[in-house]
Amino acid sequence: MASESxxxxxxxxxxxxxxxxxxxxVARRAGVSHQxxxxxxxxxxxxxxxxxxxxxxxxxxxDYRPNLVARAxxxxxxxxxxxxxxxGSAISSLEILSGAKEIADAGEYVLEVVTVSGSAEMRDxxxxxxxxxxxxxxxxxxxxxxxxxxxxxxxxxxVTMPLYDEAMRGIGALASAGPxxxxxxxxxxxxxxxxxxxxxxxxHAGAMRRxxxxxxxxxxxxxxxxxxxxxxxxxxxxxxAVADLPADSGITAIIAANDILxxxxxxxxxxxxWNVPEELSITGWDDTRVAAVTTPSMTTVAVHHxxxxxxxxxxxxxxxxxRRRGADDASDPAPSPLEDDWRLAEVIWRESTGPxxxxxxxx
Amino acid sequence: MASESxxxxxxxxxxxxxxxxxxxxVARRAGVSHQxxxxxxxxxxxxxxxxxxxxxxxxxxxDYRPNLVARAxxxxxxxxxxxxxxxGSAISSLEILSGAKEIADAGEYVLEVVTVSGSAEMRDxxxxxxxxxxxxxxxxxxxxxxxxxxxxxxxxxxVTMPLYDEAMRGIGALASAGPxxxxxxxxxxxxxxxxxxxxxxxxHAGAMRRxxxxxxxxxxxxxxxxxxxxxxxxxxxxxxAVADLPADSGITAIIAANDILxxxxxxxxxxxxWNVPEELSITGWDDTRVAAVTTPSMTTVAVHHxxxxxxxxxxxxxxxxxRRRGADDASDPAPSPLEDDWRLAEVIWRESTGPxxxxxxxx
DNA sequence: TTGAAAGCGCTAACAA
DNA sequence: TTGTTAGCGCTTTCAA
Numbered sequence: 204m205a206s207e208s209x210x211x212x213x214x215x216x217x218x219x220x221x222x223x224x225x226x227x228x229v230a231r232r233a234g235v236s237h238q239x240x241x242x243x244x245x246x247x248x249x250x251x252x253x254x255x256x257x258x259x260x261x262x263x264x265x266d267y268r269p270n271l272v273a274r275a276x277x278x279x280x281x282x283x284x285x286x287x288x289x290x291g292s293a294i295s296s297l298e299i300l301s302g303a304k305e306i307a308d309a310g311e312y313v314l315e316v317v318t319v320s321g322s323a324e325m326r327d328x329x330x331x332x333x334x335x336x337x338x339x340x341x342x343x344x345x346x347x348x349x350x351x352x353x354x355x356x357x358x359x360x361x362v363t364m365p366l367y368d369e370a371m372r373g374i375g376a377l378a379s380a381g382p383x384x385x386x387x388x389x390x391x392x393x394x395x396x397x398x399x400x401x402x403x404x405x406x407h408a409g410a411m412r413r414x415x416x417x418x419x420x421x422x423x424x425x426x427x428x429x430x431x432x433x434x435x436x437x438x439x440x441x442x443x444a445v446a447d448l449p450a451d452s453g454i455t456a457i458i459a460a461n462d463i464l465x466x467x468x469x470x471x472x473x474x475x476x477w478n479v480p481e482e483l484s485i486t487g488w489d490d491t492r493v494a495a496v497t498t499p500s501m502t503t504v505a506v507h508h509x510x511x512x513x514x515x516x517x518x519x520x521x522x523x524x525x526r527r528r529g530a531d532d533a534s535d536p537a538p539s540p541l542e543d544d545w546r547l548a549e550v551i552w553r554e555s556t557g558p559x560x561x562x563x564x565x566x
Numbered sequence: 567m568a569s570e571s572x573x574x575x576x577x578x579x580x581x582x583x584x585x586x587x588x589x590x591x592v593a594r595r596a597g598v599s600h601q602x603x604x605x606x607x608x609x610x611x612x613x614x615x616x617x618x619x620x621x622x623x624x625x626x627x628x629d630y631r632p633n634l635v636a637r638a639x640x641x642x643x644x645x646x647x648x649x650x651x652x653x654g655s656a657i658s659s660l661e662i663l664s665g666a667k668e669i670a671d672a673g674e675y676v677l678e679v680v681t682v683s684g685s686a687e688m689r690d691x692x693x694x695x696x697x698x699x700x701x702x703x704x705x706x707x708x709x710x711x712x713x714x715x716x717x718x719x720x721x722x723x724x725v726t727m728p729l730y731d732e733a734m735r736g737i738g739a740l741a742s743a744g745p746x747x748x749x750x751x752x753x754x755x756x757x758x759x760x761x762x763x764x765x766x767x768x769x770h771a772g773a774m775r776r777x778x779x780x781x782x783x784x785x786x787x788x789x790x791x792x793x794x795x796x797x798x799x800x801x802x803x804x805x806x807a808v809a810d811l812p813a814d815s816g817i818t819a820i821i822a823a824n825d826i827l828x829x830x831x832x833x834x835x836x837x838x839x840w841n842v843p844e845e846l847s848i849t850g851w852d853d854t855r856v857a858a859v860t861t862p863s864m865t866t867v868a869v870h871h872x873x874x875x876x877x878x879x880x881x882x883x884x885x886x887x888x889r890r891r892g893a894d895d896a897s898d899p900a901p902s903p904l905e906d907d908w909r910l911a912e913v914i915w916r917e918s919t920g921p922x923x924x925x926x927x928x929x
Numbered sequence: 930t931t932g933a934a935a936g937c938g939c940t941a942a943c944a945a
Numbered sequence: 946t947t948g949t950t951a952g953c954g955c956t957t958t959c960a961a
Contacts, residue, residue: 223698223720225954236932241956249930266717268698272644273954275635276937283678290671297660308653308681315646315678318671335586335631337938354629357586438859467859474861493856496801496830498837588938599948604940612946636938639953700954 224265232261244269280340283313284519285333287344290320295508299345302512310520315339319346327351334361341523343515360522364515380409380416382504382548386458386486387420389552394559395456395484397427401444401468403460404435413460413488429454436460438467445471455483455559462487462494462503469497469555480557490551499554506548514545587628595624607632643703646676647882648696650707653681654734658871659708662729665875666706673883678702682709683732690714697724704886706878710737723885727878733769739874741771743779745867745911749821749849750783752915757922758819758847760790764807764831766823767798776823776851792817799823801830808834818846818922825850825857825866832860832918843920853914862917869911877908 226244230237235254243250243258250258261267275281284307288296300316307314315338319329327349334342335358342361353361387398400417403410414431421428429452434440441464448454459465465487469479477483479499487494490505589607593600598617606613606621613621624630638644647670651659663679670677680696682689690712697705703722710728729740750761763780766773777794784791792815797803804827811817822828828850832842840846842862850857853868 226956227954237954238932238956239930242931245956251930254931268695270954271699271701272635272638273700273937274956276633276639276939276954277956279937281635297657297664301660304679304681313678313680315676316667317676318667332631336634337636338634442859463855463859466856466861470859470861470863491854491856492826493829493854493860496805496826496833497856497860498829498833500833589940590938600938601940601949602947605947608940614946617947633938636953637940639938639955640940642953 223270224267225270226267228265229258229261229267232265233258275337279337281338282311283315283339284516284523285315285317285339285342287317287319287330287333287342287346287348289346290318295506296345298508299512299515302509302514303343303516304512305509306513306516306520312340312520319344323347323349330361334359340527341519343519345515360519360526362515362519362522364518379547380412382488382550383413383416383458384420385550386502386504387417387426388424389550390456390484390486390556390559391424391426393484393557395426396559397429397453397455399429399444399448399452399454399457400431401434401441401457401459401464402431403464405433410436410460413458417458427453434460434464436463438463441465441467442471442474444468446475456556457483457485459485459487462489462491462501465501465503465555466494466497469499469501479555482560484556484559486556494551495553497555502553502556503551504548505551507546510545511547586633587630588633589630592621592624592628592630595628596621638700642700644701645674646678646702647879647886648678648680648702648705650680650682650693650696650705650709650711652709652730652732652734653683656730656734656736658736658740658869659730659734661871662708662875662878665872665877666879667875668872669876669879669883675703675883682707686710686712689732693724697722704882706882708878723882723889725878725882725885729874731771735770735772737771739910740869741775742910743772743775745851745913746776746779746821747783748913749865749867750780750789751787752913753819753847753849753919753922754787754789756847756920758789759922760792760816760818762792762807762811762815762817762820763794764797764804764820764822764827765794766827768796773799773823776821780821790816797823797827799826801826804828804830805834805837807831809838819919820846820848822848822850825852825854825864828864828866828918829857829860832862832864842918845923847919847922849919857914858916860918865916865919866914867911868914870909873908874910 226240227237230240233240233254235258239250239254240258243255271281286300286303288300300314304314317333319326321329326346330342330344330348331351333339339359341359344361344363348363351361351363390398398417398421400414402414405411405414417431418428420426432440432444434444441459445457445468457465457468459468465485468485472479472483472485479485485501487501487503490503494501494503589603590600593603596603596617598621602613602617603621606618634644649663649666663677667677682692684692689709693705693707693711694714696702698721705722705724707724707726708729710731711726714724714726716724728738729736731737753761761780761784763777765777768774768777780794781791783789795803795807797807804822808820808831820828820831822831828848831848835842835846835848842848848864850864850866853866857864857866
């Protein structure tokens with residue numbers, strides 16, 4: 204350690220120095236104080252132009268680049284935010300991320316995506332570690348955390364919007380099934396009376412909520428349900444469910460829990476010689492990119508994940524900014540990101556749905 | 567600012583201290599030296615059990631959590647890696663990322679995804695800034711960068727594997743079109759002679775390469791091409807292309823540049839009353855999740871993005887580890903991540919392809 | 930406009 | 946087993 208600032212005399216003494224240049228080496232080479240170099244780096248215009256040029260030369264000659272860790276240690280600004288996700292990588296979370304990233308980029312922030320796993324207690328601890336690590340200016344948690352205390356002692360904001368449980372299954376806003384109600388109501392208006400639901404994997408809150416919403420809406424509107432088939436996101440199961448339907452089931456509409464099940468259901472129907480939507484209406488969920496071009500094109504629900512990510516990130520940036528301004532507790536309460544009338548999800552009507560057939564079942 | 571270390575006398579003097587507790591406060595409260603606290607934090611077992619308990623109490627009482635920036639400054643370990651991407655978010659990049667993340671997690675590393683934009687020069691600069699920022703122990707660049715110098719002076723490794731151009735369009739390994747050759751060869755074996763290609767947006771290297779590979783293979787095998795239709799990823803264009811085909815075109819196989827175009831092509835064929843694959847074989851690319859359940863299910867190409875991410879990250883971790891071991895230049899050259907016979911992409915044969923019809927065209 | 934001194938919070942090295 | 950000292954590389958005082 205002691206011999207480090209002078210040329211190393213060890214056996215592996217190379218031509219290039221083994222240590223990275225610091226602001227002091229730059230200063231020495233430019234014949235100024237390290238402080239002046241610091242000012243120059245900061246873009247301080249009070250630095251003499253001549254000197255600035257000399258310093259710049261030294262920087263380039265030494266291939267100097269600032270140590271951001273040291274800088275962060277002094278000025279408490281890192282330009283970084285952390286996003287907490289549960290392990291696994293549902294495509295929806297990646298879309299949320301890309302929306303969040305977009306906003307963070309615009310705010311000159313860099314995002315760090317951190318996976319937090321383990322028990323609720325461990326996740327809480329990890330979240331607090333990150334919040335207080337001084338590596339970040341803010342933390343956005345998309346995992347479910349306990350209601351953690353947020354002391355006003357210079358700690359950085361931790362914004363929580365639980366979207367996923369520990370197994371990366373959508374909860375909260377993501378699991379909302381409102382559009383299901385809209386779909387069934389509209390189909391009822393089109394004359395449909397008897398429905399079937401192809402359910403997803405109930406481990407996902409969304410699948411559960413869609414099933415519940417299905418049953419609730421059927422009851423609310425006085426319609427009939429021929430049942431709920433648990434497909435667990437398995438397309439084959441959905442295809443078989445339709446293939447095995449009794450000819451006189453009287454079903455004229457199938458509500459599938461996602462586009463894969465819906466597409467598979469179409470496949471099952473077509474193989475039986477049923478026309479969609481003339482004899483059977485089918486709906487999906489997710490608005491996958493293929494859904495627009497299948498035969499027939501699929502009525503489905505688009506979930507605006509990226510926009511959700513944008514909103515969450517905007518909210519975090521608001522909070523970070525207001526904290527930085529030293530806003531006292533109640534002064535500037537950034538609004539919840541989902542409070543206005545924005546719709547997270549939206550029904551996309553396409554060819555796979557139509558009026559109920561005149562003569563219902565018996566094919 | 568000056569009044570921070572003593573109790574603030576200002577108007578907003580709260581009950582909670584305005585400053586975060588440090589290791590020294592913990593030490594004071596526990597009646598030990600800050601060094602002992604540091605040791606305890608490190609899990610050093612030489613610390614007296616009684617003392618350890620006292621220290622732990624103090625930590626909890628003060629709600630202390632270590633400043634990772636300060637720690638990194640001393641020990642030069644941050645446990646973080648950076649991944650560089652161009653702005654935008656191709657779905658493939660998200661898959662690569664999730665594979666990379668998986669490996670990073672296993673190695674106790676946290677990933678930071680950094681977007682680098684601007685000119686080639688600016689991107690190079692930003693990459694070097696990050697490499698030398700001391701915030702990361704390694705950098706994985708998926709963007710195209712110049713051939714940057716990698717001095718042996720304690721700088722952290724920067725591994726480059728250009729997969730995307732500045733506009734987030736796949737290049738390099740991602741744009742490889744090898745499987746196209748396999749598809750066409752097999753279809754030729756099945757008796758197909760006359761082909762049509764539905765091309766994507768040529769701004770994407772992948773679309774370009776697939777078209778080139780199509781033309782090259784057709785020529786190589788002495789087959790006929792009825793042409794290349796530029797669809798630019800637009801499903802409607804693909805559907806129209808098939809819908810508008812002359813009845814006597816003689817085409818028995820369509821090679822589409824992705825699953826959307828392929829699915830749309832099926833739609834166009836079905837609307838004309840052509841059966842797929844009995845009268846027309848159609849292939850896609852991407853193996854989207856829906857491709858397995860469309861009617862008919864789609865022959866396509868699965869690109870193993872997540873595995874690519876895993877391999878790249880393994881490679882980076884290898885390099886990081888060997889550097890840390892102080893490996894001199896040539897000692898332990900971590901192998902290139904893509905050198906072995908692993909196939910990035912794979913043809914998935916499904917129902918949309920079959921033998922050429924006995925009596926070719928004239929429908 | 931520039932320089933000197935102090936210190937951010939932590940850990941490595943040494944001393945006790 | 947514990948404490949003391951030094952210093953990581955930078956920026957913020959404050960003085961010249």
